[in-house]
Amino acid sequence: MVKAVAVITISDTCFKDNSKDTSGPALADYVRELFPEANLHTIIIPDEKEIIERELKYFCETNLDLVLTTGGTGLTPRDVTPEATKAIIQREVPGITMAITLASLKKTPMAQLSRAVAGVREKTLIVNFPGSKKAVTECFEVVKPILPHAISLIHNEVAEVSYIHNSMQFNHTCKHSSNVDISKVALRPRESPFPMVEMAEACKMIDDVMSEWTERLEIVTIEEGLGRVVAQTLHAKEPMPPFPASVKDGYACLSIDGAGVRRVRTAVTAGDAPTAPLCAGECARVNTGAALPAGADCVVQVEDTKLVSASEDGQTELEVEILKAPEPQQDVRNVGFDIPMGTVLVDKGQILDSAKIGILAGAGYQNVTVRVPPKVALLSTGNELQEPSEVKLKPAHIRDSNRTMLRVLLKEHGYDSIDCGIARDSPPEIVAGIAAALKLADVLVCTGGVSMGEKDLLKPVLLKDFNATLHYGRVRMKPGKPCTFATCEFEGKKKYIFALPGNPVSAYVCALVFVVRALRVCLGVRADWPRLRVRLAHAAQLDPRPEYARAALELHADKDMPYATMLGSQCSSRLLSACGANVLLELPAATPALQRLPAGAVVPALVTGRLDVYS
Numbered sequence: 001m002v003k004a005v006a007v008i009t010i011s012d013t014c015f016k017d018n019s020k021d022t023s024g025p026a027l028a029d030y031v032r033e034l035f036p037e038a039n040l041h042t043i044i045i046p047d048e049k050e051i052i053e054r055e056l057k058y059f060c061e062t063n064l065d066l067v068l069t070t071g072g073t074g075l076t077p078r079d080v081t082p083e084a085t086k087a088i089i090q091r092e093v094p095g096i097t098m099a100i101t102l103a104s105l106k107k108t109p110m111a112q113l114s115r116a117v118a119g120v121r122e123k124t125l126i127v128n129f130p131g132s133k134k135a136v137t138e139c140f141e142v143v144k145p146i147l148p149h150a151i152s153l154i155h156n157e158v159a160e161v162s163y164i165h166n167s168m169q170f171n172h173t174c175k176h177s178s179n180v181d182i183s184k185v186a187l188r189p190r191e192s193p194f195p196m197v198e199m200a201e202a203c204k205m206i207d208d209v210m211s212e213w214t215e216r217l218e219i220v221t222i223e224e225g226l227g228r229v230v231a232q233t234l235h236a237k238e239p240m241p242p243f244p245a246s247v248k249d250g251y252a253c254l255s256i257d258g259a260g261v262r263r264v265r266t267a268v269t270a271g272d273a274p275t276a277p278l279c280a281g282e283c284a285r286v287n288t289g290a291a292l293p294a295g296a297d298c299v300v301q302v303e304d305t306k307l308v309s310a311s312e313d314g315q316t317e318l319e320v321e322i323l324k325a326p327e328p329q330q331d332v333r334n335v336g337f338d339i340p341m342g343t344v345l346v347d348k349g350q351i352l353d354s355a356k357i358g359i360l361a362g363a364g365y366q367n368v369t370v371r372v373p374p375k376v377a378l379l380s381t382g383n384e385l386q387e388p389s390e391v392k393l394k395p396a397h398i399r400d401s402n403r404t405m406l407r408v409l410l411k412e413h414g415y416d417s418i419d420c421g422i423a424r425d426s427p428p429e430i431v432a433g434i435a436a437a438l439k440l441a442d443v444l445v446c447t448g449g450v451s452m453g454e455k456d457l458l459k460p461v462l463l464k465d466f467n468a469t470l471h472y473g474r475v476r477m478k479p480g481k482p483c484t485f486a487t488c489e490f491e492g493k494k495k496y497i498f499a500l501p502g503n504p505v506s507a508y509v510c511a512l513v514f515v516v517r518a519l520r521v522c523l524g525v526r527a528d529w530p531r532l533r534v535r536l537a538h539a540a541q542l543d544p545r546p547e548y549a550r551a552a553l554e555l556h557a558d559k560d561m562p563y564a565t566m567l568g569s570q571c572s573s574r575l576l577s578a579c580g581a582n583v584l585l586e587l588p589a590a591t592p593a594l595q596r597l598p599a600g601a602v603v604p605a606l607v608t609g610r611l612d613v614y615s
């Protein structure tokens, strides 16, 4: 447990004018995020070796767990932070500075000029960072995953260390079997050992991992292909129209005849094969879509003609007057006008919609080869869960809503899934539930048991019993913080596991932003949800985590942008907040300066629902 941290800004300039300090506040924010329960001390001191040494010693003597400095690590004569740090530490930790330098060198050759030091005095870890906000941000990312563990090691926290060792096998190569003892509640870690990754990192991990998925194909009828991703490019094997066709109901003529009286030689309605070619001075009555007789090169609509003579019974037109001289090709669709032969009708990677299916039908295709998404299994976990169909609830029980919600959420977005029931909160039951699901599916989506309680067994079971690689175990997002993405080998095949939080809204949001994304990556289609800029219809309180707020859009023709109304309390348990939502608003994390967005503020919104269905 990290109780106290100090962030020291070391800079003559910032010491004189505190408002110039940007790296210190940035570092303080990162520390608050990583150790929300720790007391945080922030000070600004000048580039004076004695003062730096005195302050570092003071913080070590007052038993701080961690001291981070920013500034004074470069080559100017006033840069003395490394010297002061070296003078007071008892053990150097060169790996930390090496890791920072290696990572920074990828971004800038200037990293060669940093002389930062990391080390331990008594029970305090001290790490020097450079003095810019950008550098602090990049360097903190590098050390973030090891800080809790390093501090536990310094404090010799045996239980925590062993758990962290096991859980830290993700991202790394040491895939030895885990010895996490999850049966002893007193030994559970008091702080999550899983680094909190940013949303963008989590998405990138999904994209990298899921893009390994090898394409699987199946042939379906074009109608069954609705919403599916086409795996082969289909061309027009014949032109559309296959004959020169009239665009209007009128008279097919020779444009060279100009205006004037014509003999109506024949009538051609749609579907009639044209008769003998027209000669000069003749026309043919035609309907929209009818084939033009040979010789005709234009159509004059009936409105631009006058009857000159007819048979006595009024059944037959004998002569008409063309009132205005027609242009060549007027109101004619020539062969291939709509679709020239060889045109790409649907391209590999496109999603079939009604128009494309119509085109394929018109072009004589009956079947289409489409990509097959991975098989998805759904598993709920929790001792408190009963089947939704059960009429009577046992004391302290609830009905499982996640499985049904996820099944239809996936269906809504075009994916089938296999229901694998409920596993109780015991390691053998969870192992059995996961194993049964992995036998049937490539992707397992389970809910519950990923947070910090003694019954939250998913991560330890995945690590220990499935030797899984955890790509991430926490994400800086609300809802969905403990969301987990893992892969493992099972019966010789790679499996992909999304362990979503049990809270219904967390499961809903994580399924949209992670699971649907992963399935889209497998199909090789655009993975991101479309983003709109929308205005808040009301003020919104910001959370320390970036938030996906469920909202309904109102589309007003007279307003410059759609207006978004959040759907009541955004508590993670309250699925009513997602009912009727067609967007997830991407609300930024609160900062000391910005705690609330006013009504009318513009925010990005992920369009996850239908915009034509709103109340």
Ligand SMILES: Nc1nc2c(c(=O)[nH]1)N[C@H]1C(S)=C(S)[C@@H](COP(=O)(O)OP(=O)(O)OC[C@H]3O[C@@H](n4cnc5c(N)ncnc54)[C@H](O)[C@@H]3O)O[C@H]1N2
Pocket: 380, 381, 382, 384, 385, 398, 399, 400, 401, 402, 403, 447, 448, 449, 450, 451, 452, 453, 456, 479, 480, 481, 482, 500, 501, 502, 503, 504, 506, 572, 573
């Ligand atoms: N000490 C801490 N506690 C919690 C933290 C934390 O960081 N420290 N994180 C909170 C957050 S954020 C979330 S989200 C939840 C995640 O919980 P779990 O994934 O461990 O899920 P459970 O504990 O099993 O259940 C949570 C909640 O959801 C209900 N639930 C579970 N499954 C279903 C289902 N299939 N259908 C309907 N409702 C379900 C369950 O009854 C609980 O009420 O943890 C916080 N705690």
Ligand code: MOO
Pocket: 477, 478, 479, 480, 481, 482, 501, 503, 505, 506, 572, 573
């Ligand atoms: O992240 Mo949890 O999903 O806030 O409730």
Ligand SMILES: [Mg+2]
Pocket: 448, 449, 450, 451, 452, 453, 455, 456
């Ligand atoms: Mg829990």
